[in-house]
Amino acid sequence: MGYTKKDGSVVTDEWMDAIADGAEADSLPGKAVKTETNAGRPRIFEDDELEAVTFKIRKSRLPMIDSATEKAGGSRSDFLREAVDEKLERLAL
Secondary structure (H helix, E strand, O other), rough: OOOEOOOOOOOHHHHHHHHHHHHHHOOOOOOOOOOOOOOOOOOOOOOOOOOOOOOOOHHHHHHHHHHHHHHHHOOHOOOOOOOOHHHHHOOOO
C-alpha cells in the first residue's frame, strides 16, 4: 500500500526513511515557513465571547446527549449551545 503526494510521486518506505534521517540530523530539505500562532485554541465565535454556565441535568439524559453528539461529530457543549439557540428561536426572544 502506498500514498501519492500532490506532485504525483509515490511515498515509499525509502523516502520516509530519508525524511526521518534528515529530521534526526536536523537537516530537512526546504525552507522553514514563519507562522503566527496565538495561545489557546481558536475562538468558536468571532463575533461574541463565550461565558461559562454550569447547571445540573438528569443523569439519564447524558447517554442520549452523548449519542447525539457522537452522531453529529460535535461536543456536549456544542450540542447544548445549539439546544439553547433552538429554544430561544422558537420563543422568538
